[in-house]
Amino acid sequence: MTTTTLICDCNKTMPLDGPALKAALGPEAGAGLETTHTLLCRREAGAFQRAAKSGDDVLVACTQESRLFQQLNEQTEGALPLSERPIRFVNIRETGGWSKDGRQASPKIAALLALAQLPDAAPVPTVSYRSQGRALIIGDAERAARAAEMLADKLDLSLLIQPGQGALPQTRTLPVFAGEQVQISGWLGAFEVSWTQRNPIDLDLCTRCNACVDACPEGAIDFSYQIDLSKCSSHRDCVKVCAAAGAIDFDRSPQSRSEPFDLVLDLSSAPLITLHQPPQGYFHAADDAQLMAAVLQLREAVGEFEKPKFFNYKQKLCAHSRNEQIGCSACIDVCSAQAIRSDASRKGKAGGATLAGIIVEPHLCVGCGACTTVCPSGALSYATPGPDAQGQRIRTLLSTYARAGGKDAALLIHSQGGGAKLIGDLGRTARTQAAVHGVPARVLPLDAWHTASIGMELWLSAVAYGASQVWVLMTSEEAPDYRAAVREQMATAQAILSGLGFKGQHLTLIEAANVAALDLALQARPAECLGQAAAYRVLADKRATLELCLEHLMAQAQAVPEEIALPEASPFGGLIVNADACSMCLSCVSACPAGALADNPDKLQLRLIEKNCVQCGLCASTCPEGAITLQPRLLLADGGRQRKQLQVLNEVEPFCCVRCAKPFATPKAIELMLAKLGAHPMFQGAARERLQMCSDCRVIAMHSNPHEVRINDL
Structure with a gap:
């Protein structure tokens, strides 16, 4: 479909060359650019209305007055509603026209117009939240009560206060809890708040009669109806005056409590959730300005909400873990919302290896995409847009x-x-x-x-x-x-x-x-x-x-050099194998998530396709001898063909059976076995020789001399 593009020099404050822009974009994309308007949002608004009624897509090169143009579209008879044909807007004024070299900005403006005409990216799955308005306010009793007054008509409120933090209202209108060591987990519509209740006064039983306040000679009880234990002399007059209600009990053990909430308003001086990107539905307000902003958002936080699912995850490509060994954890380390965690129980099979993946909690993900940027294998990819x-x-x-x-x-x-x-x-x-x-x-x-x-x-x-x-x-x-x-x-x-x-x-x-x-x-x-x-x-x-x-x-x-040395965070590189330490057990081959390492069915070789290596380190952490070292680099020898071919990292001649000469193990494996067992009295003489035999010859040797057979030989 043709796009009609309307440009305006904003009352002649920026130079625009309509014909040059039209030539750069072509006939269809440049429709409408033959005219440069001066006051499109005022005197020349009729040009916009004619474009709106044409049935073509409309692009307005102005974001300053986008709301006005949308309203004008709704008021124009014959124009398609915005739900059927949204009006597109692009900023060419602040981004180019209002620059000291604005007269040279035509190529840039043409590029911005072409970008704005691209179709929207394909829609992605969404993540849903459901909030019924059950909210918890945490903090100073007086500030919490003041916040509650502004929210009570919209939300189902509860208060969580700490000892000595202001006075509670005398009228009991809201559930009030008291506690310390507050912990918050979850997200909008699914928070779990836990705390420890240590104070002798149980606010559920307290009638706020103030008898305990009058009875305490040290003034250890204030109108938060909690006892400051640092002032209390244990004379227990408060217990006597509260005998009927039974709200005060110094022998009560600390109680752990946990309650679900949809929303949390944290009025503490320091936030209880210290993440750079706190979860949806959590609001921290240390001062009055922040409190008012939070209140406005909380009043609208009831109902069902959606956001994009920002990521795609392919477990088979993930280099996080294999065979209970941890490799790459870049995504977990970088996530400021703590939305990504290791999950050893998320198991599957890949090339005979047991692999454990990660879990990305979409309700906590804020869409920063940093995990996709640091992911070396592409297991995590950004979805909005892809x-x-x-x-x-x-x-x-x-x-x-x-x-x-x-x-x-x-x-x-x-x-x-x-x-x-x-x-x-x-x-x-x-x-x-x-x-x-x-x-x-x-x-x-x-x-x-x-x-x-x-x-x-x-x-x-x-x-x-x-x-x-x-x-x-x-x-x-x-x-x-x-x-x-x-x-x-x-x-x-x-x-x-x-x-x-x-x-x-x-x-x-x-x-x-x-x-x-x-x-x-x-x-x-x-x-x-x-x-x-x-x-x-x-x-x-x-x-x-x-x-x-x-x-x-x-x-x-x-x-083109033969190779380029790269920093440690590189997703490209090779491996250095210490041949003296490597036993050729090939456990690294099964651990490799990228198919970079391979054996050779015809020879005892460890081979690498360097192009596939993502430098996750799983091979190094899996190697029992610690014989593998990562080598971040970009190998470009032979025009880059060498990195795409199998390279031999280590090769040994097999160890042959001392009885039948059949190859059956690696020399290093036999050497390590003899070093570990050779000094043991159970493996001396003929038993030691049997350690150097293949399985068939070992059985023959044991049966030919049955008096030497021991349980360790079986």
């Missing part, structure tokens, strides 16, 4: 930019939240302040749900598609673990580019806290671009995409 769809976006952006005459493109990956806001702030500041440059004409913004979700295969593919640089913008949204993970992965990708001889810094993590820092970072000099853009498409399989990308990068390099 890498193939994201690759199409990157390719469209860069190819359109180049076709329109753009040079030295820098791809700026940013989040749809804090990153987009900071870029918008930069564009608006550049409009009013002469010292601020704004987003340069060569910088192409690409939004993502989360910046950590785009990893090495897409960064390198962007370079292969013609990008001079790939920059990842991180603001205060991103957790420190994400920054470290992206930095490590970038070091590997940059090492590959530098090792192939491409000059400059192609990959950079931009950590900008304000407009000035971002403005400075975007002024970096271009790095060397490839001579020819790649024609391959990014695939859903991470490793397959990386192989396609490496082949193109090698073809464009002036000279």
Whole structure:
């Protein structure tokens, strides 16, 4: 279907070249670009209404007035409703037009328009939450009571207070608990809160008559109706005055309690859940401003909710565990929401090995995608959108930019939240302040749900598609673990580019806290671009995409070295086997999750296909002799063909039976067995010789001299 694109120079505040944009996009995609509007949202709104009634898809190059255009579409007779044909919007003002080099921004604007015209990614499965509004407020009694007043008409509330934290209302309108050592697990609609009740006063039995407060000479009891045991002298006058109610019992053992809740409002000074990404339905409010924001969200948190299932997981590719040995745990280590855990009970069979996988709890997953970026095998992949769809976006952006005459493109990956806001702030500041440059004409913004979700295969593919640089913008949204993970992965990708001889810094993590820092970072000099853009498409399989990308990068390099040394976090590499220590037991072969290690049915060999190795370390942790060491590198000898072929890591001549000369074991295995058993009195003389025989000869030897047969020989 044809897309009608409407552009507006926003009251002549930015230069736009409609014919150049139309030529770059082509007849169908460039429909409507022959006219550059000046006040599309006001005086020229009729042009939008005519486009809305045409039946074509409509793209408006303005996000400032998106709400107004949506309302105008609803009021236009003959226009399709938004439910049937949504109006698309793209920001070309702050991202390009309001820059000091806005007159050179036509290639960038054409690229942004082409990106906005791509169809939406295929829908993904969703994760459901169900909240009936049962909420727990934790913290100071007075603040908790105040929060309860603002929520009581919407939610079914309970309070959890600690001793000495404010006064409870005299009127009992809500269930009130008291306790310490509070622990919270779960998510929206499925929280489990546990605590320990140690105080002598049971709030369920307390009538708040205040007799105990009057009776206590030390003032150890306040209107939270809990006893400050550090002040109590054990005279027990409070017990006497409370005899009828029986709410006070100093001999009561500490009680552990646990209750389910749909929502949790934590008013503690320090959050009880310290994760960078707390679960949905948990709100922490240390001050009044945070409390008001939390109250507004809590009032709307009743009902059924959905979010995307952000990931796909293929257990067969997972390099986490084999045969009860732990290998790669990168995804578990990087997850700031603690949504990923090891699960040894998640067992299956792969190549004769018992494998244990991971479990990703979709209700806790916040969609950062860092797990998919650090996953070396591609067992975890991002789904919203998938890498193939994201690759199409990157390719469209860069190819359109180049076709329109753009040079030295820098791809700026940013989040749809804090990153987009900071870029918008930069564009608006550049409009009013002469010292601020704004987003340069060569910088192409690409939004993502989360910046950590785009990893090495897409960064390198962007370079292969013609990008001079790939920059990842991180603001205060991103957790420190994400920054470290992206930095490590970038070091590997940059090492590959530098090792192939491409000059400059192609990959950079931009950590900008304000407009000035971002403005400075975007002024970096271009790095060397490839001579020819790649024609391959990014695939859903991470490793397959990386192989396609490496082949193109090698073809464009002036000279290809035999190998490139890579950092430890590399998903590429080989193995070094200590031949003196290796017993050739081949347990590493069954442990390998990627099919990189193999034996030889005709010879006693340990072999490796280096292309398949993901450097998970399972072989090293499985090896009983500790004979295997990881060697992170990119082997490029013989045009890269060597890494795709079987290499012999270790080879030995078999140990032959001392009786019949039939090969039956490895020399190292016999050597180790003799070293362990040779000194034992049960294995002397003929018994020692039988250790060096094959199974058939051992039986013959035992029966030919039955007086020497011992239970250990059987």
